[in-house]
Amino acid sequence: MKYSPSKENYLKAIFHLQQDDSVVSTNALARQLNTSAASVTDMLKKLKTQKLLQYQPYRGVRLTADGKKVALQIIRKHRLWEYFLVEKLEFGWEEVHEIAEELEHISSTKLIDRLDHFLGNPRTDPHGDPIPDAQGSMPLVQQTSLLDLPVKKQAAVISVSNQSTAMLDLLKHHHIGIGTKLAVNRRFEFDQTLEISIPHRPVFTISELLAANLFVTYDTTPTTA
C-alpha cells in the first residue's frame, strides 16, 4: 500500500482533527490543509473507495482502522525525522516541522525502522509529542492545557499543539521549551492573560492564545500531605 503525499496529508490531517473520534467536517479539513472545500470533497471520495475512511456526503468523515494505521505511520515518520533533525543535525526545534513535512513521505519502512534504532528509539519528538511505534501504537500522555493549570501549581511543559514558526518563535523568546518547569502566578480577568513564573527567571505575561496551545503535566498528589 503506497499512497501519494497528498493522500497521506489528508489522512494525517483527519487523524489530528478527529482526536476524540468525532467526525471531521469538510470545511475544517479545508482550513487545516489550506485548500478549498471542493478539493476536499473530491479527495474524500477517492479515499473512501480505498476504504481508508467512512464518508457520507454532508455527514463528515472519520478514518477507518486502515486509515488510522496509515496516519500513524506518517506521524511516526514525521516525529522521528524531527528528532533526528534536532538531536543529530542540531536544528532548532522551531525549524524542523517544515522539513519533516517533506521527509515524512519517504516510503521505505526499513529506512524508518533503522532511523528509529539509530536514534535510540526515542519516545517523544522535540515538541514533546509521543512517537508511535512500528505497530502504530502511541502512548496516551496525560496533558493539561496551561489554561486549566491551577494557579501557583508547578508544572512541566510536555507539548505544544500549534507548531507554526510564529508560535515557536514566541516560545523561544520566553525561554519556554519542552521540559521547562513553570507555574501560573495569576490570571488577569480583563484580557485573560496569564502571569508565568519560571524558576530563576523574571516573571512575564502570556496571552490566552499561547496558553491554550501549551500543554503541561503536573503532580496531582496533594501539595500538603
Add this chain to the structure above:
Amino acid sequence: MKYSPSKENYLKAIFHLQQDDSVVSTNALARQLNTSAASVTDMLKKLKTQKLLQYQPYRGVRLTADGKKVALQIIRKHRLWEYFLVEKLEFGWEEVHEIAEELEHISSTKLIDRLDHFLGNPRTDPHGDPIPDAQGSMPLVQQTSLLDLPVKKQAAVISVSNQSTAMLDLLKHHHIGIGTKLAVNRRFEFDQTLEISIPHRPVFTISELLAANLFVTYDTTPTTA
C-alpha cells in the same frame, strides 16, 4: 528555484548521459528514465523555457550552466544520503540507491549542508563516486575501466558505473567493494572473460560486462624503479 522531482530526474539523467559534453538524444533519455520518447520531448520543451537546457527539435539536448548546477545539487544530495544510509544506518551499499532516489528530492539546502557536516564532509559516496560540494564542484577522479587495466597490475576499485541491485549483488558474491585491491591475471580471448585475483582469496572469473562497469585506480609510476 524549485523544480519538481520529475524535472530534477530529467536534469540528473541528462547530466549523467552527457559526460563529455556531447548532446544527448531523446531516445537515450527515454531509455534511461524508463519512459516514452514522446514524454521526453514534452518535458524538454518545458525545461527549455526555463533555460535549463539547450534543445533544438531533432538535434538532441545539452544542459546549460544553470541546468548543470541544478543537476550537481541533486547528485550531491543523492550521494550524501547514500553515505548516511551506509555509514550511519548500516545499510548495505547495494540497497541504498533506491532510497536515495527519493531522498534526493527533499528541498532544504540547510538540511543537506548540516547533513554534510554531520557526516564529516565525506568526499565520495559508498560506490566510490565523488560528492559535489555546496558550490557544485566535483573533483575529477582518474579512473580506468577494468577492461583497460594492464594484466598483472595491482589496482584498487574506486567506483561502479552500474548500480542495479543485480550488479551489486554479483559484486557482493565476488567480495568486491570500493577499495578492494585486485589484479587481472589474464584475459580469455574466446569469450572476453577475465580472471581476477584478490590477495588472500581464490582466483575467479568475471564477465566482460561486469569488467566494463568496474572502475579502478592504479599506480602509474613504473613498477621497477
Add this chain to the structure above:
DNA sequence: ATTTTTTTTTAGATTTGTCTAAATATAATT
C-alpha cells in the same frame, strides 16, 4: 538518389490534484 529504417515530434487522451462558480443540502434565525 531513392527507398527503407530509425528517431523524433505532434496530436489527442488520461490521471492526479487542484481551482472557481454555481447548485444544493443542512443549519440557524426569525
Add this chain to the structure above:
DNA sequence: AATTATATTTAGACAAATCTAAAAAAAAAT
C-alpha cells in the same frame, strides 16, 4: 414554518506528467 445563512457538493476547467498512435524528419541502406 418560512426564510436566511452557512456548509457542502457538483460541474466544468486547468496544469503537470504521462501515454499511444500517427506524422514527419533524419539517418542508413540499397
